[in-house]
Amino acid sequence: MKKKVIILGSVLLGFSCADDKEPLPENTTPKKEYSETNAEWFPGGEKGTLFIANSKSYRQPMPFIDDDATLYKQFMRGERLFEKSFVAEAGTAYSGLGPTYIRKSCIACHPSYGGRSKRVDEFDTNDSRNGYLLMIYDPNTPNLALASQYFTGMTQTRAVAPFKAPINEAGIHLEWKNYMDEHDNKYADGTPYSAGTSYEGTLIYPVVTVAQEAILFPDFDMSKHAASIEATIGIYGVALLDAISDEDLRAEHATQQARPYCKGIIGADIDETGLNPYYPGIHPGRFTYLCTRATLDNGPGSNAMWNITNVTRPNRRYHYITEKYSRAMSQDPDVQAALGQTEEEIFANLMSKELTPEMTMEDYEAFMVWHRGLAVPAARNLDSPKVQQGKTLFMEAGCAACHRPSWKTRSNYEPMPQLSDQTIYPYTDLLRHDLDMKEPGRVKVCRTTPLWGRGLMPAVSGHSDKLHDLRARNYEEAIIWHNGEGKPSKEKFRAMSKEDREALVAFLEAI
Template structure:
């Protein structure tokens, strides 16, 4: 079906009323209907109008990818790498081999159901589909990750090895929480709040030494659609936002040095809750396709493991007997920095074309009267102080990693609407995120989470089961806005939720 026909079908289905805006495209004007810039959440080059009312809304390619036959073919190949399992073995004739020796998941989609956020879970089992939880095991005194485990601790291993953390020793308990308002709005409407308490029995940690003085938190995977558009924002634009926020008294102490990445370039952080990644090419996906599965490639020729785990495995007499190797041989092989690549360069390039080529679903129902009312209220109570509505991308000329430079989709000078300042703030929640600082999650497309992932959970550990709970968990720098939200009528609160569901 032609794009023109798809867009007409979308407009008819959504019941658009005519709009007037000079930013509308000529193609839209030809149909007698004009869409303002906000409908194009990812800009004209990064927004999809295809299947926005289906479970595959997050899975579509950007227009710039669709219009390039070679790039679209690479996108489809990259998608298969995301969706299919990696398996044990090194047979060059078998697809997607090389899993392990220790790993977090055996596929990417296991953590990102429907390409969205992970679901809230009552237990930690890597093989439970939709469990996007990553364990965060950190020192209570320093907030640093414990050195005995990887930053994303693994709970699976290839026999005869034992997992660094045995899932049987992980306990997740969801506890009720009553806030200072008694979980009640001034008009009498009530809400419920819950939060996770996570523990790991040290007897189920297979490292030498075992970590001590540690605490555990959960972090859920983020939605991956539209990350290429965020990547296209110029570094200087991020720095200007840092300066603006700091002048307002926000983000104090969280504006530090640029991040030096694997390709040697430096950039301000924009990805992960911790703002630990500056570009997508060195960021979450590029890193995760290696460290989640521990599948090596030409620029990652080592296992994603720690010396403490390798030591425990190499000293295990059962493992020595089953492998018929000495302690020294096992340790040396596990810790080698020059392993054979298990993922080809071509596959990695296709994966990154897919990753950067994922579109953002178009906004829905923006001309609805209640949605418009909710937008005005959202703006008036100060939510946009952190959930910055729009950005303009830069020239988008990435010149870092030579393996992918010049081969990826580009989105120059697009107005995009992620509703995030891409900075960290303190929300002061019970059992807070590690360090207490969390990047503002982009809100675009989140209203489609239920239909795409089967769950509408929110926040870094998915503790909020709906928008109201998510808002009421906000404290710290957002507390003034929460106070204003509480003072709204129920009709106004519902309108804010309706607006959030539409963007």
């Protein structure tokens, strides 16, 4: 069996290596032996953690997969599906793209094998750095409802000829605006935020506008709607989050409701077929920024393998498109002429629930082995006095009220029983909180981001952009944007000395 290159230990967090041809960092710390004393070095638990800290940190299989020939073969098959671009031509490898789509491949949204995309200045889905998804919603509704009658939840901006995109990307404008907070962008000691960087003393936030003429539907009024962007999230370790029991998640929610502040919102109950807030569901949502997905089998990866590319499979034998779009295309003379079909024939095919599957279940199941099997990078430098000081400050500032350090996975997790009964350290409560950010877009109330492994972003992805729209360019700014429920902790961070602020960030980089 040909195993992936593994380097044990830790690296300086400023190291950047996005190109596989660059040399890997040398060993500096030997692999720890798992024990109760050393458990925090294993954020993915004993079975889900890998000691590697370099440009390949987010793409490695969990150790038990590497040691199982059958699982390893499926993992590598799934990885190829993640990497490859799908095409529209039938009868070829990776066929099935379209009729509309968001990206041609998974890695186009998740560069660096699950690393986050980079903040960009222009919405161009051909840009390999741009993992943003576009949301069109009604700002006047209590839940900021998506314009789902016209657009899919994640708005499609590409199409395979002769079909036309619901929105022309040339009409999507992304602008980064400067923001000055009530403290003039300074800490209590007078130091500017992000001191010493090229963007010292500044904060930025995105504003997205969509031109009316860029929209395919003549009866859609963009002036009554709003647009926002959401960056794709890290995907390693998601099976361990899936393995947390519903009962434990509900108990965490109940605990928070009993305290006077920082009361997280639990994800809507979801049935086995998808999000349905009117269904007496059986699982609380825990995936996506808005906790709209409850299990990994119906989670963002399972859905993305279908709805990002519109590639059908045996359990999704229909297109990810709206009836409005299907009607518009079936009535379009250009589409009718190109296909040589009538309006009724085109509409029936676009809306069919019995399309021929373009992806086999074997391929889909292999993809899910890969999706579940991505290891969590081990923690680094936890024995450093500075990191230990930072952990103490993290706790004293109340950060752990939302960024809950540890969970125990349930004892009967399928289909990967190896991940049962694991103590993990994701640093999240899997609940949603209102951080009262300037122009948050549709993600006003956002799931607490898991912090495990994020300190390796500079090494893996070559940047450290953070938060749901990547407005934060480093850990400092991510903390400073915490208002609302997070403001008491943010203000404690602002009041710290420079040495203490650096120690807290060092802790975040280490976990």
